[in-house]
Amino acid sequence: MLDAGAIGHLAEWERETRSSIIFRSANGATAEDINGKIYLDMTSCSGASPLGSNNTLFKSRLAQAMKHEPDILPSPVSEQRRILAAKIMEMLPSNPRVFFLRTGSCATEAAVRIARHRTGRPVILTAGFHGWHDIFQQSPWSDNPPANDRHVQDFQYDLDILEQQLSENEGEVAGIFFTPEPTAFSPELLQEISRMARLHGVLLMVDEVLCGLRYAKGGYCRKHGVEADLITLAKGIAQGVGLSVVAGTADAMAGADRAYLGNTYLRENRAFVAGNLTQDIFEEAEIVARLAEIGSALKTQFQTSFERSGIPARILGSDTMFDIVLPSQRHGRAFAQRCLQHGIYTGYPGKYMSNASMDDIFFSALLPALERALADYRKDEDMAAQITDASIVEYFAQAFRATEKACLSNKHHWA
Numbered sequence: 001m002l003d004a005g006a007i008g009h010l011a012e013w014e015r016e017t018r019s020s021i022i023f024r025s026a027n028g029a030t031a032e033d034i035n036g037k038i039y040l041d042m043t044s045c046s047g048a049s050p051l052g053s054n055n056t057l058f059k060s061r062l063a064q065a066m067k068h069e070p071d072i073l074p075s076p077v078s079e080q081r082r083i084l085a086a087k088i089m090e091m092l093p094s095n096p097r098v099f100f101l102r103t104g105s106c107a108t109e110a111a112v113r114i115a116r117h118r119t120g121r122p123v124i125l126t127a128g129f130h131g132w133h134d135i136f137q138q139s140p141w142s143d144n145p146p147a148n149d150r151h152v153q154d155f156q157y158d159l160d161i162l163e164q165q166l167s168e169n170e171g172e173v174a175g176i177f178f179t180p181e182p183t184a185f186s187p188e189l190l191q192e193i194s195r196m197a198r199l200h201g202v203l204l205m206v207d208e209v210l211c212g213l214r215y216a217k218g219g220y221c222r223k224h225g226v227e228a229d230l231i232t233l234a235k236g237i238a239q240g241v242g243l244s245v246v247a248g249t250a251d252a253m254a255g256a257d258r259a260y261l262g263n264t265y266l267r268e269n270r271a272f273v274a275g276n277l278t279q280d281i282f283e284e285a286e287i288v289a290r291l292a293e294i295g296s297a298l299k300t301q302f303q304t305s306f307e308r309s310g311i312p313a314r315i316l317g318s319d320t321m322f323d324i325v326l327p328s329q330r331h332g333r334a335f336a337q338r339c340l341q342h343g344i345y346t347g348y349p350g351k352y353m354s355n356a357s358m359d360d361i362f363f364s365a366l367l368p369a370l371e372r373a374l375a376d377y378r379k380d381e382d383m384a385a386q387i388t389d390a391s392i393v394e395y396f397a398q399a400f401r402a403t404e405k406a407c408l409s410n411k412h413h414w415a
């Protein structure tokens with residue numbers, strides 16, 4: 001057994017049983033730990049790898065390109081960056097100015113800074129997860145935040161709370177920052193928030209770090225006709241290489257001209273090369289359509305296995321990103337534990353995300369693993385417990401801090 005300190009133990013990041021798994025290799029949606037145990041990854045590497053790990057086409061093109069491309073340049077303004085910016089502009093024509101960063105959290109923090117500079121106002125009203133940076137660690141995202149930013153206020157997807165925050169902070173609000181959770185909320189929620197943002201003269205900021213490159217071609221806002229001022233993107237841009245974007249209207253991005261957003265490692269040309277190659281593959285192989293097709297098969301697999309085993313479970317969400325809700329947190333945690341034990345890499349709450357490498361071999365390995373996990377789960381847990389509205393409310397509260405009212409007023413969407 002390796003010493004946890006020596007290997008940089010990730011207990012603080014993955015607090016559940018997952019932290020005991022130490023991966024050695026991965027291919028497609030399959031990964032192997034240091035003991036030779038195989039896992040089937042339901043997370044698409046937390047959404048960062050829509051092509052799957054070690055994608056042969058991507059890796060060989062990257063190796064080929066890097067024979068003549070520089071690894072790093074003296075300035076972050078490069079030809080490859082310019083080419084990638086043009087691709088993103090094409091994807092998001094209403095948000096034609098882009099600024100690149102490294103991680104999803106870099107992008108969300110930069111979006112806040114840009115909004116504050118653009119409006120000269122400090123308050124951000126937020127719903128959903130935006131990453132690990134201090135500004136987003138206020139309660140309830142952190143139980144005990146050492147630096148509480150009173151200018152960042154969580155409305156928990158609840159329009160009544162948002163309305164109240166908008167009026168209490170009149171003249172002080174820079175923007176509303178919303179993370180789409182397509183499992184729980186209908187597009188009308190964001191459309192209504194967009195209307196409120198316009199009415200109050202504040203910016204609409206949408207965090208598409210997770211969903212932007214997988215939910216639909218052009219992302220969530222474009223799919224549902226919402227005109228956001230600022231959109232953040234990250235996962236999947238460069239097939240696992242750290243790269244993120246704030247894309248905005250020319251007007252909102254004027255805030256970037258006055259903000260300091262300097263970033264040493266945007267000089268790393270390789271990330272932009274990887275981004276361009278990834279986006280080319282997305283186009284050529286119609287990856288977004290493929291993610292939906294495979295995601296639909298993944299959902300069906302879970303649905304059929306739950307039904308065959310007589311286990312109450314609800315599978316909610318879109319084909320490319322969905323959630324599995326069980327009667328209670330206790331049931332959910334037990335299910336995730338059984339999945340891990342039988343080599344299915346997931347968590348509870350957890351987002352199930354397809355990747356383009358999930359083929360017949362993957363599905364024929366998933367079926368028996370899932371049946372074993374479900375048989376054990378069935379043996380240990382109370383199967384009389386049903387899934388009620390309370391189960392769903394509890395899940396959405398745990399997963400993204402939505403209030404009960406926010407959940408129930410979207411019942412038409414998830415019921």
Ligand SMILES: Cc1ncc(COP(=O)(O)O)c(C=O)c1O
Binds near residue numbers: 105130207
């Ligand atoms: C919606 C959303 N925003 C921001 C982030 C933060 O991204 P990162 O972990 O790359 O900093 C995440 C990460 O999961 C996310 O899902």
